[in-house]
Amino acid sequence: MTGEIDPIKVMKQEVGKAAAALVKSGTIVGLGTGSTTAYAIEYLGNRLKSGELTDIQGIPTSFQAEVLAKKYGIPLTTLDAVDHIDIAIDGADEVDPQKNLIKGGGAAHTREKVVDALADQFIVVVDGNKLVDRLGSTFLLPVEVIPMAITPVMRAIEKLGGKPELRMGVKKAGPVITDQGNMVIDVKFDSIDNPAELEKTLNNIPGVLENGLFVGVADKVLIGEVKDGQPVVREM
Numbered sequence: 649m650t651g652e653i654d655p656i657k658v659m660k661q662e663v664g665k666a667a668a669a670l671v672k673s674g675t676i677v678g679l680g681t682g683s684t685t686a687y688a689i690e691y692l693g694n695r696l697k698s699g700e701l702t703d704i705q706g707i708p709t710s711f712q713a714e715v716l717a718k719k720y721g722i723p724l725t726t727l728d729a730v731d732h733i734d735i736a737i738d739g740a741d742e743v744d745p746q747k748n749l750i751k752g753g754g755a756a757h758t759r760e761k762v763v764d765a766l767a768d769q770f771i772v773v774v775d776g777n778k779l780v781d782r783l784g785s786t787f788l789l790p791v792e793v794i795p796m797a798i799t800p801v802m803r804a805i806e807k808l809g810g811k812p813e814l815r816m817g818v819k820k821a822g823p824v825i826t827d828q829g830n831m832v833i834d835v836k837f838d839s840i841d842n843p844a845e846l847e848k849t850l851n852n853i854p855g856v857l858e859n860g861l862f863v864g865v866a867d868k869v870l871i872g873e874v875k876d877g878q879p880v881v882r883e884m
């Protein structure tokens with residue numbers, strides 16, 4: 649233990665806290681997945697505990713979000729029980745200047761897209777390292793595929809110019825299995841010139857459930873940064 653401050657952790661904490669502060673009492677809240685959103689869920693729980701926030705219901709985007717919501721005392725509901733989502737908070741792996749995203753680093757992009765797209769306001773929480781000029785420049789594009797279609801989907805992606813690789817588990821032999829029981833292919837594209845078109849093209853391949861391109865979904869992007877040794881949160 650050196651006791652040194654981890655700047656990435658601080659950026660994630662601060663941006664998570666800033667997003668959680670935007671949630672109002674009596675609202676339905678989409679709870680995203682990942683290490684940044686985990687801080688937002690924790691702070692939402694703190695606000696509930698202190699009585700500053702009351703009567704919210706969370707809709708989790710993953711098993712991870714569900715476990716965290718229960719840990720921090722956030723009541724949960726389902727999409728069958730509500731007719732809208734007021735606000736969703738979720739992380740991203742890349743954000744371009746048009747607020748288009750690549751998500752799915754946690755293999756949760758299918759449920760995330762359902763919840764984030766339904767929300768009246770979708771707030772993205774990222775640290776400054778996630779900003780890119782062009783999607784696909786630092787992160788492979790995740791594609792969730794039903795297991796029996798893995799081989800033909802990989803071939804179809806190669807024909808589109810992508811280099812697909814099956815995502816393998818860590819501390820688990822074999823592939824990553826999503827919350828829906830599917831697999832994830834991570835795809836390297838040399839250049840994603842038209843994210844909206846690629847999003848549709850990939851989802852049109854039989855066997856593909858959903859890909860990690862989120863085009864025109866984000867309403868607000870909050871960015872955590874460290875300036876002059878101090879954590880700051882700014883809006884894109």
Ligand SMILES: O=C(CO)[C@H](O)[C@H](O)COP(=O)(O)O
Nearest residue numbers: 682683684739752753754756
């Ligand atoms: O899309 C996601 C999970 O599928 C996450 O939101 C994304 O991977 C960002 O995670 P983190 O905040 O841990 O960097």
